[in-house]
Amino acid sequence: KRDLALVLTEKxxxxxRNTSINxxxxxxxxxxxxxxxxxxxxTARRSGRRGNDMQTSVFALExxxxxxxxxxxxxxxxxxxxxxxxxxxxxxxxxxLDLRIVMSWDTxxxxxxxxxxxxxxxxxxxxxxxxxxxxxxxxxxxxxxxxEEYLRKExxxxxxxxxxxxxxxxRQALTGAAVVTATVYTGWGRKDEKRQILSFxxxxxxxxxxxxxxxxx
Numbered sequence: 063k064r065d066l067a068l069v070l071t072e073k074x075x076x077x078x079r080n081t082s083i084n085x086x087x088x089x090x091x092x093x094x095x096x097x098x099x100x101x102x103x104x105t106a107r108r109s110g111r112r113g114n115d116m117q118t119s120v121f122a123l124e125x126x127x128x129x130x131x132x133x134x135x136x137x138x139x140x141x142x143x144x145x146x147x148x149x150x151x152x153x154x155x156x157x158x159l160d161l162r163i164v165m166s167w168d169t170x171x172x173x174x175x176x177x178x179x180x181x182x183x184x185x186x187x188x189x190x191x192x193x194x195x196x197x198x199x200x201x202x203x204x205x206x207x208x209x210e211e212y213l214r215k216e217x218x219x220x221x222x223x224x225x226x227x228x229x230x231x232x233r234q235a236l237t238g239a240a241v242v243t244a245t246v247y248t249g250w251g252r253k254d255e256k257r258q259i260l261s262f263x264x265x266x267x268x269x270x271x272x273x274x275x276x277x278x279x
Contacts, residue, residue, distance in 0.1 A: 064122050067096035071129055072257070078136065087144040090133060097126040098147040117201065121164075121209060127155040128162075131251030158251030160217035161278060163224060166208035167264075169240040174264065175202065175227040176210040176244075181220025181278075186212055187227075204229075217278045224273040228264040240264045244273045 074089035100122035130146055135158075165176040176199060177187040184193045188202035188210075195218060200211045212224075226242045244260045260274035 063096045064100045067093040083142050090144040094146040097122045128251045131157040135253040161214040162247040162250040163212040164209050165244045167240045167242045171205050173204040173229040177225040178212045179223040222276045227270040228267050246276050
């Protein structure tokens, strides 16, 4: 549901930019509904995957908040503003954000760690989740496909380097490399939000590889 919601969200934002308002509203409302269900409706969980499922619920809640923030920031004409599911104020997040980086990978039972090197040289990762200037990395995901993320409410100007550490595969046999995808949002939840997707192939465990760089002006 979360994956479908993210696809619908990006499609809707493209439709909005192309003035396809009716299609945009339908997609946004469906995306918000799916994210709300993922965040709040219990589902059957596979053995040993509770932590991953909980992480997915947390991400869905964040993305629902980001979607609501984006909707509220836009100029809607003639009552066209899409409706979103009601949500208790306790679950609203402090948005928008200057920078959000979300990393996932395509190989199950694999531990890939997100590292972000901030402009001042401080490195954020699972072992140092909060930096001195306000960077934050989510909890470590050691199985499944991720995701892990890095957040900045206010991002100092400079270059942020995104790295992935292919720590381990928990499968008995590794068939092929892991492809890591980092989705970078600047101005997340703002009217002028921008998105960029970076991908990199990790060939073997223990490689710590640069995925890309983001310059914040």
